[in-house]
Amino acid sequence: MERASFGQRLERARLERGWTQEYVAGSIGVEPVTVGRWERGLHKPSAILRHALCSLFEMTKWDLGLGDDIEQSTERDEEQQARPSMPEQNPVDDASTAFRKTDLTERLESLVWTWLLRKPTGARYQELQAMISLEAENNKMKEDLLSRRDALRRLASLPLRVCGLSLVTPVLARPVEEILATCAAGITACWHLRKGKDLVFVSDTLAWYLPTLKEIARIGSTTQRKESADLLAQCLTLQSELAMHNSSNSAAISYAQEATQYGHFSENPILHLLAWRRLAAAYFYADRWEQAVQAAEKAKFLLLEAQKAQPILPVVQSYIYAGLATYQAHTGLQQDALTSLGKAHTTFFAQSSEPIPIWISNHSEANLVLNDGLSHLSLGKNREAFDSFQQITKYYIDTEIIRVEATINQVLAEVHSDGQRDMDICISLWEEGMHGAKLLHSEQWFNEARLAYAAMRAAWPGEQKIKALREQIVHW
Numbered sequence: 001m002e003r004a005s006f007g008q009r010l011e012r013a014r015l016e017r018g019w020t021q022e023y024v025a026g027s028i029g030v031e032p033v034t035v036g037r038w039e040r041g042l043h044k045p046s047a048i049l050r051h052a053l054c055s056l057f058e059m060t061k062w063d064l065g066l067g068d069d070i071e072q073s074t075e076r077d078e079e080q081q082a083r084p085s086m087p088e089q090n091p092v093d094d095a096s097t098a099f100r101k102t103d104l105t106e107r108l109e110s111l112v113w114t115w116l117l118r119k120p121t122g123a124r125y126q127e128l129q130a131m132i133s134l135e136a137e138n139n140k141m142k143e144d145l146l147s148r149r150d151a152l153r154r155l156a157s158l159p160l161r162v163c164g165l166s167l168v169t170p171v172l173a174r175p176v177e178e179i180l181a182t183c184a185a186g187i188t189a190c191w192h193l194r195k196g197k198d199l200v201f202v203s204d205t206l207a208w209y210l211p212t213l214k215e216i217a218r219i220g221s222t223t224q225r226k227e228s229a230d231l232l233a234q235c236l237t238l239q240s241e242l243a244m245h246n247s248s249n250s251a252a253i254s255y256a257q258e259a260t261q262y263g264h265f266s267e268n269p270i271l272h273l274l275a276w277r278r279l280a281a282a283y284f285y286a287d288r289w290e291q292a293v294q295a296a297e298k299a300k301f302l303l304l305e306a307q308k309a310q311p312i313l314p315v316v317q318s319y320i321y322a323g324l325a326t327y328q329a330h331t332g333l334q335q336d337a338l339t340s341l342g343k344a345h346t347t348f349f350a351q352s353s354e355p356i357p358i359w360i361s362n363h364s365e366a367n368l369v370l371n372d373g374l375s376h377l378s379l380g381k382n383r384e385a386f387d388s389f390q391q392i393t394k395y396y397i398d399t400e401i402i403r404v405e406a407t408i409n410q411v412l413a414e415v416h417s418d419g420q421r422d423m424d425i426c427i428s429l430w431e432e433g434m435h436g437a438k439l440l441h442s443e444q445w446f447n448e449a450r451l452a453y454a455a456m457r458a459a460w461p462g463e464q465k466i467k468a469l470r471e472q473i474v475h476w
Helices: 003-016 021-028 032-039 047-057 069-082 091-102 104-117 125-138 145-156 158-163 176-193 199-219 222-246 249-265 269-285 289-309 314-330 334-348 365-378 382-395 400-415 423-440 443-459 464-472
Strands: none
Touching (some): 003 032, 003 047, 021 032, 021 047, 104 145, 125 145, 125 176, 125 222, 145 176, 145 199, 158 176, 158 199, 176 199, 176 222, 199 222, 222 249, 222 269, 249 269, 269 289, 269 314, 289 314, 314 365, 334 365, 365 382, 365 400, 382 400, 400 423, 423 464, 443 464
8 A cells, every 4th residue: 555545545544533643643652743754644653652643543454544455465364264164244244333333322332442542642532522513413313313412321321330420429439530531521522412312311410420529629639639629610500501400599609609619720721711601500590590691791801811822713812702602691780781792792603613612512503593682672772672582583493492492582683673473473582481391391481481471471461362361371
């Protein structure tokens, strides 16, 4: 095979897995510049490094284009002589291999164990999370939706199955690195599952992680403590979001406050400021609006401080400013809100080639439009708010939580709009929103739907169609 053929195949295999040259180099004990030379066809690896590459990529040397034609022919002959009685192909092995390569559960769990075996020195668990997220997103349209959901649920349960985690006490029966890796994988799965209807499952699963991760953050090595704090900040931030749906706003605030502490301890500035952004949201939905603005301002301050040391992803900046705009608008700071909203839009659409961490992926274009609608609704610009919410219900269907919130708020925007209001549109949207709240088992949106119903009763007193909706206000 030509050198260029090997380089092209190596680069393609690396990119398909979402790996950097640094990751490949660290996994097999060479410098990144060496991997670059291989990919450009300038050099070929030694026999030992060829074996390491094949093991890392789980590919044969022929699949990678390693060795010349004579080498390949000789090696194949030697293999056939070593096992002359074996058939050329084994249908059972082929079927087993095919299953392991195509089943998403197998692929996701394989990433965990492969990464653990070859974890480069100094690598953080966020790299594993990025690989898992990339695998899940790349196969989003290839997998049956139920199979994909089941695969993610199994991955979320991996720390419980493999490490025996307990809901009430720390369990350190397995090596700490194994616990951290499986928890990192499980948390990644939970971030993906939160976009659908698995809010209760995600919250219940994450609760099993917390005692053990907190213990590692207390007694582990310096590196283990920081890694555990990093994962705890993610866990608690996500738990805070889920708590307002599954339990109470006070629990959401408590989780978010804890997330800010672990975010600080992890020395991950982005996780730290995102935890403060989450705390602002928890205050907002608990109707503690002044505190929401203060927490959002703290997140903005941390963002500006972090930018002095390193560039911060535009989507992170957008997320901070979008929330700040919503909370400023609700407290009557109109000009400040519009300025923050402008920054949220500008930064969101700024170009960036860096991968987006899974724990910020919830700030999608739909979430940006949602904050746009919430800001305009608070400022009394009801027609603009209705149009924003309508964009979400029409064009963005990938995040169930956002869609339900937008649908219910679209009712409020129409009810409070100037001029003639469309009662039939409000009824249709309200029924859709209430149905979505029940499917999610969301206390937050169930209560919001009840408030929207009260607003409709006030707008159209005595209307029988509105009164009839009362029968649908039944808790699950």
